[in-house]
């Protein structure tokens with residue numbers, strides 16, 4: 001591409017639209033990608049010069065995020081979800097059909113530059129798949145007929161904005177509402193209560209409620225806020241003078257395959273989520289908040305911006321909120337660009353600062369040193385929705401639901417082999433068996449609770465409960481019936497982790513690829529018993545030595561299925577009684593003869609399974 005002045009002006013326009021701030025690099029690159037279908041060399045040069053950052057920084061950020069590219073993509077860039085539930089609904093066959101229809105291989109751009117095809121990790125539409133994206137916008141319920149129509153629209157060069165609305169239609173699909181979804185708050189009601197009663201009182205309500213984060217780890221929300229409000233301390237444990245800046249971040253990255261409950265909260269309860277963030281700002285003393293929205297949820301952005309504008313009009317955001325002097329707070333939407341690791345809170349903050357999403361070394365935790373080194377609260381979308389409800393209805397109301405250590409309810413995203421996939425909300429303590437009954441699952445082989453990083457459980461454990469003290473989950477609940485092969489599921493998950501590893505630390509970068517290769521080898525029937533021993537030991541090594549939660553959980557699918565479904569592995573082995581060609585004990589025979597020993601200590605036992 002020859003770079004004209006017009007193109008250069010466009011780049012400058014994008015940079016200025018984002019106030020020429022290096023922290024906005026990712027947003028600028030997203031705009032450039034949308035305009036040019038890649039980030040061309042000259043654009044990288046222009047951006048680096050304007051932001052006064054090295055060109056290599058621009059380049060490494062592009063290479064990090066899967067929705068950005070150095071190479072030219074098609075004007076219609078189509079991605080199909082490669083999540084296991086989409087695969088179960090036939091996404092691989094649909095890709096072959098798409099590819100033949102459009103005359104382009106997956107991972108390639110057609111010679112005329114019109115269309116490119118590829119796979120992507122989960123799109124957050126597991127209940128309405130097979131799903132995909134076209135130029136970043138959701139495509140739901142794909143089938144042969146729909147693909148025929150899409151191919152025709154592409155060949156006729158019809159802009160995506162003019163495609164039939166039903167291609168993009170997404171339903172909330174709420175099957176079983178509970179505590180939160182049945183009691184949505186009136187716009188502004190929680191904030192009015194907070195302003196009336198004071199933020200100290202609201203903090204006490206949050207504390208009383210026992211609320212724990214809904215993003216998966218279950219850290220106590222009140223504790224997190226207290227640390228952030230207190231801010232950094234000097235060596236004597238005293239607050240450092242002049243350090244007043246605080247930030248509130250809503251984690252809407254929702255990248256765990258099988259999780260789509262935040263999509264519903266943002267689609268239909270965005271006021272409540274923003275209200276929860278604003279309550280948090282009042283408690284910790286923050287002036288600025290961010291909603292970090294996963295790149296694949298681009299479709300939600302215009303309506304979320306409209307909700308924010310509405311809240312500013314109603315004085316629920318902005319200066320002197322609800323007339324309270326000094327209560328100033330606003331929220332900005334920041335788009336991700338396709339990196340699962342950016343859901344990890346410190347990686348998310350790096351991304352928000354315009355960098356690659358490499359998880360930070362912790363401590364210090366974000367509540368002490370977060371966005372731009374300032375105390376920062378990061379909470380999940382659902383956590384903020386709970387906060388608003390607690391601020392209005394009180395901590396005691398919330399705490400009467402759930403179990404002793406897990407108060408309130410949990411919204412879960414049900415997908416896979418069941419009659420009624422969708423959104424279910426239960427008080428904590430519900431059993432797996434109850435959920436399976438409600439969603440119409442039969443002949444169930446296994447349930448994946450918490451997505452690939454969670455646990456795969458078998459029929460013997462359906463009495464177990466969703467609760468932090470038993471089965472913790474960020475919200476994914478995938479059902480697999482007896483027609484599924486457990487190893488296909490493990491294979492999909494290990495490929496996912498190898499693809500999503502950020503590459504920062506060796507155990508995860510190298511380990512997840514080796515693990516993926518081991519699983520492939522087993523699935524292809526080339527492994528022997530000893531390979532399982534090696535694989536289990538590699539899995540434990542990755543789990544215990546990786547730097548962040550991604551690596552620490554990447555081996556969970558292998559480890560949990562090795563213990564719950566050993567027969568599935570044994571059935572694929574080449575020869576269960578296979579012994580290695582090299583017998584270490586036999587090779588020591590000469591040494592034994594020379595030293596005239598044949599006692600037990602002079603022999604080696606080889607590890608078997």
Ligand SMILES: Cc1cc2nc3c(=O)[nH]c(=O)nc-3n(C[C@H](O)[C@H](O)[C@H](O)COP(=O)(O)O)c2cc1C
Nearest residue numbers: 213214215251253254255343344345379380383549
């Ligand atoms: C690889 C990885 C991905 C994560 N993805 C998300 C996510 O998409 N949404 C989320 O809220 N938390 C995610 N988390 C957890 C966050 O790091 C963090 O604990 C959470 O946002 C805190 O909010 P909470 O206390 O309200 O749960 C992820 C963690 C890891 C290690």
Ligand code: SF4
Nearest residue numbers: 502504505508548551
């Ligand atoms: S564990 Fe994996 S994702 Fe986490 S820092 Fe290491 S390489 Fe990156």
